[in-house]
Amino acid sequence: MVRAWRLPAGGRVTRDSSGGAGRNEGFSQGQPRVAPRATDARWLRVGIGEFAVSDKREDMITTVALGSCVAVCLTEPAAGVAGMLHFLLPEARINPERARVEPAVFADSGIPLLFHAAYGLGAQKKRCKVRLVGGADIAGHGSEGILNVGRRNVLAARRVLWRNGILIDGEEVGGSVPRTVTMAVASGQVTVRVDGRVIADF
16 A cells, blocks of 8 residues: 655654654654555645655655745655655754644754654665755845854754764755755655746756
């Protein structure tokens, strides 16, 4: 059976046997930490604080209006699994209560959820490839400004991935314009558009 998992904004993470939930930066193989939802949809649309994972070859995963947020695009070619997370903020400690009920909103709690969901569909960590898109400075705070949430989001994603031994296969980050991202499950190809024009295809 084809399976896909999605944790909408406001959705809750299932607790593991140890009683833990929410933030967990570990990428160790294990049971997925999201409630499964079967879908036959061709298009999986990911909103802010959501993620989707699929092993259905004809599926396309997409997110729109990606400004200072970052899309973490994961593919595992051997297992035929692909997934995307659209997170809003870098760290769960910014708002622990929100992180408890909406962990996919934050880089450090959302990225592990994406990986655990992919593991549940047969992905192997050592074969996973990751690309990052987004992190724009929409408000014009400048590359070094503490208020540049986009830059902070990109740095947070890199930090979580590097700490867990995941190499980043490619990036389309920064700038000052919102992006639309589409990912093909069959090939793992990520296409990035601005105002309908393709600016990256990798």
